[in-house]
Amino acid sequence: AQRVTQPEKLLSVFKGAPVELKCNYSYSGSPELFWYVQYSRQRLQLLLRHISRESIKGFTADLNKGETSFHLKKPFAQEEDSAMYYCALLGTSYGKLTFGQGTILTVHP
């Protein structure tokens, strides 16, 4: 079975502060991990994926297989980062994508 846990339902920070959204997963094989973002009244869109090892909009995420975590980080939060963030796991058996419960990030001015 594959499972994704996002322990924080809500996260509030001030503009310019660092932010970290936590994600832990459970999967017996080697999964592919993603972060999706959903801005107000917009569709879910891919933010980044662990195999790309890239930084998108200042966000980075490192896959830690020992801790089975894939936390999303940004050193200086911006107001436009306010959104719902979902961590997701793609199982390699037949491509099942499982989402966490999501974290609502609010960046205050």
Added chain:
Amino acid sequence: EAGVAQSPRYKIIEKRQSVAFWCNPISGHATLYWYQQILGQGPKLLIQFQNNGVVDDSQLPKDRFSAERLKGVDSTLKIQPAKLEDSAVYLCASSPRASYGNTIYFGEGSWLTVV
């Protein structure tokens, strides 16, 4: 490139009525997903198609939900009869194939309210 198209965007029905949602995936995408997103929760996979075959429907409430993808292109999700707890956003998504390294693209969703 056109995205995943869904219709209708919004639907309000009474309990015990039926409703159908339509999805047109990105051209050439073999894998199609239907997710249910209840307010305050993450999306939950209802059914996954690979071309016109079902790969996973383990979380589809088969007594009231059905889905088909007859020609391996667009898909329809039906609920009959609807219950109050079916109120949710129904998301359709597609990817070139269900494998490592592929990106899954989402539609805007169909918002269902059952009263």
